[in-house]
Amino acid sequence: MSAAATLQKPETIRRRAVFVLPGYDPAPPRRYREIYRSEAAKQGEITGQSIGLSPVSRPAPFYGWQVSAQQAGRSTHSAHWILPWNDLVRSSMKAGIFGIYPLALRTGWTYLKGGALWALLRLRWQPMLAVFYPLAVLMGQVLVATAGAALGWQLAGWAGLALGLGASLAGAEYLRRQDSRTYIYYLLHLYAFAARNMARPNPDLARRMNALADQVQAALDDGVDEVLVVGHSLGAQLATDLLGDMLRDGRLNGPGHVALLTLGQVIPMMSFLPAAQRLRRNLRAVAASRRIFWLDVSSQADGGCFALADAAAVSGVAPQGAQNPLVISAAFADTVEGAETQRFFARHFQYYRAFARPENYDYFAITAGPLPLAARYAGRKNSPQCILKPFVRVQDGPDG
16 A cells, blocks of 8 residues: 555646644744754755755744755755644643643543554554653652552551641642643653543634634635645644545645655554544545655654554545555664664654665655655655554544
């Protein structure tokens, strides 16, 4: 099941519109611009591509910049737009030391009751450590608090009990304030948001997604040569829903190429949930589409994603003769110097960065170079480790 390029011959992209949907990240959009600026310069030293950034007028609620690139005598101009939802991420992360425990219980039950947790463990156990790690720490906090209170009661009665509980609360608060290092609260909030957004979509995020769909269609109406939608981590699910909804609504009209690039995706984390009917319909629509070329890039060195999993296939919704996605490995161990010694989240963000050996995957050639994504990967097949086996069989109603 590999995606075949729809082009008969490569075309030169002169104008491109890139729409980036970040993952569950409280950082502001300007961080992505700065990463792009600095990493493009590093990659250009290796590939010879010259990339310059300049400001661009920003239609609300988007954040953007203009990219002018030169490679092998060919010029390409790309408008880059980020869908900001970092404020929604921050507002969803307000559970304190008392609120985090019921949040953990509700989220754990959501993944347990429908069988999603066991299916995800069978698919790839590494990213599921992100679930068990914070749960184990919180369970440890409860045990320590209980032991401290019991010991205090035995030694000094009510005063000792109060002292033991007070020390436990102080320790829990200290751990919460260290979350930028431990990610305990962050990871629990991420899984909670993902599950909640499947059952009851966040209305503010839904409005921004609708506005983004209008911008995608406006770019096609404006005659750009390629519209490229990029989804990273949790943003891969948003990107799939964006294009799937547009397909099913009869949009994406215009002569320009339409491409989807998913990076370090965690789509099964949502698509395995019984409540994710809309996402599964959109996975099926995009997988079957001849209008969209979908490239999925991951690496087994990235423990924060479901590496090399065909999201439609493992979710049990890949149609017969599916066109998409083409699943390839970025092979960090072979293409990035020192990748295996980097921190967990550094690896998960590597897709946005320069590669020492970019022959297999080059984010800057894809987003600013002269070739359409489909032409760049014409003739490629899925990586040998690609996972195509269905892991869930949820019975949804008719597509709509």
